[in-house]
Amino acid sequence: MPYLTTRDFSSDVSATSTTQALLAWYDKHHRELPWRVSPKAAAQGKRPEPYHIWLSEVMLQQTTVTAVKSYFTKFLDLWPRIEDLATAPTEDVMAAWAGLGYYARARNLKKCAEAVAAHHGGSFPDTEEGLRSLPGIGDYTSAAVAAIAFNRQAAVMDGNVERVISRLFAIDAPLPGSKPFMKQRVVELTPVDRPGDFAQAMMDLGATICTPKRPACALCPINDRCLALAEHDPERLPVKAAKKEKPVRFGAAFVAVSPEGEVLLRRRIDSGLLGGMTEVPTTGWTARQDGGQTAEHAPFTAEWESCGAVTHVFTHFELRLSVFRAAVTRDSDTGWWEPVTNLHAQALPTVMKKVITQAIPLAFRKHAS
DNA sequence: AATGCGTGGTC
DNA sequence: TGACCAAGCAT
Structure with a gap:
């Protein structure tokens, strides 16, 4: 591995022995990922x-x-x-993103692609600041893209790095308040030479060795200098603020099926929860089960038949939906009618796939007829 | 600064 | 098995 021995760290003030130990570990134990260029290929100039x-x-x-x-x-x-993403229909992008969650990311992904195509000639800005100005790109992502894609000396800090750093330096102060201090430690460790590999090394270490539970400290390339390990309890770090209790909300969802085997769908507004995604008609989602979750509150009158309930846990609340189904002629103007056989191609978030499956068990069967 | 924003895997 | 949590961002 000549690319390791020919590298000259002596002129690089950032290349501490900790940095070198992490890079050497990464050269041997890095994960193979579809978007990643291996450190060996990177050393040979492949970007x-x-x-x-x-x-x-x-x-x-x-x-x-x-x-x-x-x-x-x-x-x-x-x-x-x-450029293909920039010119793609937004609905197609939302449909392709369905199931991955945090749908504002998909909306911003599309906006960012348009901005890069329109204002940057189809090329991304190659600096942290330039990237940071684009939709959906914040502190972490701007540093990650700058370091990994453009070899800029950007200090990357994500959840993995927070964990590694908090343990390495035995930082007892709770997140997120301790973030600036940790960021400074990462700045000091990030080398001029291989900032992208270093960022990925820290994240791979956090994902495979320095894990939240039961870290594999015996296999860690920097276990000889980890202060939390020296104190015999790395697992207690990082310290985080206590999470708040999740409230429960209640609602009803209505699956209308036409004689032609279509389901009535509608599009949610672009902002807020599940913004821009597709849904079946529902009542509002309220904190109390107050009688507003019955078929009487359906968007239109029909022979609504109860088909049980669906529970779905979002980031900040738990949702319990009563599900109703009815055979309905195509006379509603609250949305559009979609063939059951084409539901898989819609921008349906997971909670809505649960609802439709509750009402039509085989709706998402492969080759549904 | 605190809150809103999804989902599926893990133990 | 329910709680934790994963390469955060926008406001």
Whole structure:
């Protein structure tokens, strides 16, 4: 591995022994990911596609690698270049994103693609500041894209890095207040030489070794300098503020089926919860089960038949929906009628797929007829 | 600064 | 099995 031995750290004040230990570990133990260029190929001059790095980073915001992989592949199949994404119908992008969650990301993804195509000639800005000004790109993503795609010396801090740093330096102060202090530690560790590999090394370490529960400290390349390990309890860090209790909200959802085998759908407004996504008609979602969750409150009169309930847990509340179904002639103007066989191609969030499955058990069967 | 914003995997 | 939590952003 000559690319390791020919590198000259002596002139790099940022390349502490901790940094070098992490990079050496990354060279051996890095994860293979669809959007990633291996450190060996990177050392030979191969650069990752900024479009791929950006797309993967947005998908990975608060989302696991496992969940992202198939979506990343699907998006590249549908829209191989950022210009393709910029000119794609927004509904198509929302439909492709359905199931991944945090749907503002999909709306901003589309806006960002349009901005890059319109104002940057189809090329991403190659600095942290330039990237930071784009929709859906914040502190983390701007630093990650700058470092990984453009080899800029940007200090990347995500949940993984917070965990690694808080343990390495035994930082007892709770998040998010301790974030600026931790960020400064990352700045000091980030090398001029391989900032992108260093960021990915920190995140891989956090994902595979320095895990939230039962960290594999025996395998850690920097266990000899970890202050939390020296104190014999790395798992207690980082300290986070206590979470608030999740309230319960109640509502009713109405699955209307036409004689032609279509379901009545409508589009949610662009802002707020599930913004811009597709749904079946529902009542409002209220804190109390107060009689407003019955068929009397359906958007129109029909022979509504109860088909049980669906519970879905969102980030900040738990939703319990009573589900109703009725055979209805196509006379409603509250939305559009979609063939059951085409529901899989709609921008239906998971909670709505649950509702429709409750009312029509085989709705999402492969090759439904 | 605190809150709103999804989902599925893990133990 | 329910609580935790995963490569955060916008406001």
